[in-house]
Amino acid sequence: MAVALAIKDPNRERELIARRAIAFFVVVVLCVGILVARFVQLQIFEHESYQSRSDKNRIQVQPLAPPRGLIFDTNGVLLADNRPSSALGIVVERIDELDAVIAELREIIALSDEQVEQFREAKKRARRPGEAVIIADNLSDSDIAALAVNRHRISGVEVITQLQRYYPQGAIAAHAVGSVRRMTERDLQQQDEAAYRATQFIGKRGVEAYYEDELHGRPGFQQVETDAHGRIRKVIDIDPPKVGKNITLHLDARLQQAAVDALGEQRGAIVAIDPKTGGVLALVSKPSYDPNQFVVGMTDAQFRALSESAYVPLFNRATNGQYAPGSTFKPVVGLAGIASGAMQWDTQIDDRGSFRLPGGEREYRDWSWTVDNSGGQGMVDLRRAIYRSSNVYFYDVASRLDVNYLAGFAEDFGFGRNLAVDINDASRGLVPDPEWKLGAKGEKWYQGDSVNMGIGQGDLLVTPLQIATFAAMIANRGKTVRPQMVKGVGAMPVPDASSSNSSHLTSLTDEDWQQLTAAMEDVVHLGGQGYRGNGTAWAYIGQGIGYRMAGKSGTAQVVEIRQGEEYNEEELSEFRRKHAWFMAFAPVEDPQIALAVLVENGGGGSSVAAPVARKVVDAYLGSPVVMR
């Protein structure tokens, strides 16, 4: 065998190789057959499923956020606008090495350390999954161009151009208009998810919150062809979003500004209402905040400064601040006395500066009480009791009234209730009665509680909105006024809330209302009567006034003064000083504005709050725009 192996036979070899080549070619044909079979399987039999898979790859349906409705004041001044704004966002879920991406971004556009820090904070906050976290706002055109040029370097980064809420009035109308905030996952769960799929901001306060459904609009959708990086290459089909409805408020931006100016640096609230419609003409709470900060975003430190400030700028004092009404409550007591028949307009009382219940030990003092017992208003009837603000008179009336009757009477004026049509988070305040006291404090009602209530102290709590409503109802001669922010939604005017006389108030006559109005006019206009003769506010606002104003001051104690205790107002800390109230409506013959002014810890109602009220009413009645 070994020898045979050494012999080479070229012909045999050639045949061998040829046979092998043919065998190979058969194998090749078989293999190509396998490939063809595979392609037939993919392209013929499974074509449809791959076709839909390929479409699913490229075609996506994206929601389009509807532009939010605008908010105007009564004269068409913009209170809430939309502005296009480009922001740089990072989809954190799509990125592995965040630090590297940020370093890369910093080579392309200028990012401050603060912005990066802010981004890291924002990243921790609740948001919708897959939503970009904003790292830079209000990008310039050159920033956008630089990012576009370099977009291949960075994935998971998006330039988002969207209409963003902008409040031209800033802090001035913050509490009146409210504001939008960035939507969180919880917001999304509470809303119709389909309607909010593209929406980033939702109304969280004030009108923005109450009219969210009208303002929001309906989202649109677009069918787009996207590439593997999620970038849109082509819009295939578009169903445009439906713009939210515009809203017109009763609010008068100029009056609002005047009210803010009138309050100056003082803490407090002003609510002005059109007594005819209940429309809220101005609603101020100070200190305030810039609602644009919530749109643009702020650092934790900034937010903490706002939310933890002792002056609570985010708190809406006008609708939610609850204070003792002090003497502004006296007209309620007086009218209750008249309506119940407990006394007449000409019933007189000798006010010697203090009051004692029959058989009682405690001495209830007048504000004019002095140590030498020379205080008091002398002989007072109801009218004088109002313009001199006699405590003793109202102690006496309250002590003779059934407390449940008085409470019911107060509730007819809106106290302890929220009469507002479209401010659903307004506080109700508190009108105490025996049932409440037993439930809340476990104590029975004492006659002394009624006496305290007579001058608007004790457990009684009211909001500036309620006092303004009360003033409007007096101007309206008892017809119920329901405060309302919005005048019209879209092209449709919102009807005024129906007003009718409430049960207790029907027993009051026109004569009674005229008497009360006259007494309140005296508060402002009765002057030159010498010592203990002038209206309480006359010295501060009653001179040089070009119209007739009916008003009532109030000075609400914040700390209880114990029996016989002396105190020095100056020594009390800032937050323990008295609150200054003034309510008014004008002009008396045809009331166009009713308002409440509260100056927190401001001191005397006549000296501090009344001048503020005068400035606001001056601005309103003196303004040519609103001359009717």
Place this chain on the structure above:
Amino acid sequence: MSSDFQRQMPGGQSADQSHWLYKVHLDPILLALVCIVLGFGLMVLFSAAGEQTSIFDAQFRRVLAAMAVLIIAAQLPPGIYMRWAPFVYFLGLLLLVLVLLVGVKVKGSQRWLEIPGVLRFQPSELMKIAVPMALAWYLQQRVLPPSPKHVFYSLLIIALPALAIAAQPDLGTSILVAGAGLAVLLLAGLSWRYLIYAGILIAAAAPLLWQFALQGYQRQRIITLFDPESDPLGAGWNIIQSTTAIGSGGLFGKGLLQGTQSHLDFLPEARTDFIIAVVGEELGLVGVAFLLLMYLCIIARGLVLAVSAQSTFARLFAGALTLTFFIYLFVNIAMVSGLLPVVGVPLPLVSYGGTSIITLMASFGIIMSMRTHKAW
């Protein structure tokens, strides 16, 4: 050997040999088929390149250069190839060792030798030709079919470069080099029984190979083959997207430049290894079938030329190169259509990229040389 020349000529002078191209040692049929595939490839690449026309231009220049290489390779007579075979082989082996020692690393593989500023090349590419050439040279001197001893040495000749290339690691080229070598052995009459034994052996050793021979990513690729959805965004992504591209093409395809999978970047490596998916998506089953038919014709013509060559060396060498071409296209198309695991093998004559097209055109030049030179 020259005395055998006349007797070894095939029976009748076929008509094509009178063609003027034969005088410049080119086979008109093979050349025409190769040009058709090259043209088809350029057309598909033009579509796959999209807006990046520079890619098309670069490939067009490479095709021209490769055509020059083919012509030159065809001019060299088989005798030269045979004389140089052992030297080229050992030079290649030396370079492969150098690659492992001082090669340039690109994307985790050490495949390149570089003389900075002068040139940069892959010695493994040379081995696709050098291994079948050396084996043909070795077996030419033996009685065929080869004895077990010669089979053993032949396997050694194959295994040394194949293992060195696999160590780079470059599994795709390693398979092609080993395939080219084995093709020579099988053409030379290696008993089919060996093949069966080897198959049984590999099957038995598979668990061990799985455990020790394969890298982690290679194991993952095999897992992916059977279940692409196991890692749809990672290893499975390529196969999911390529089968989606092919399947969505249907019978007639979406049309050139209309493939959404490739133009929207869903299909990775659309211009290089996965370009057959672009063919499938844009030209449909019809386009794929046409390309496969052209390939089949090239193989048929290559084998005809090989068989009718004038020496055992020439037959073995030309036949093995033709079969290497087949392995190329089969591995690539089977991989892209999800029949084989992902290995880095380009689609011959179509994929974008310089090295493989030069080597392939050189092979075709050699195949023509083996047949057209009369005296050597």
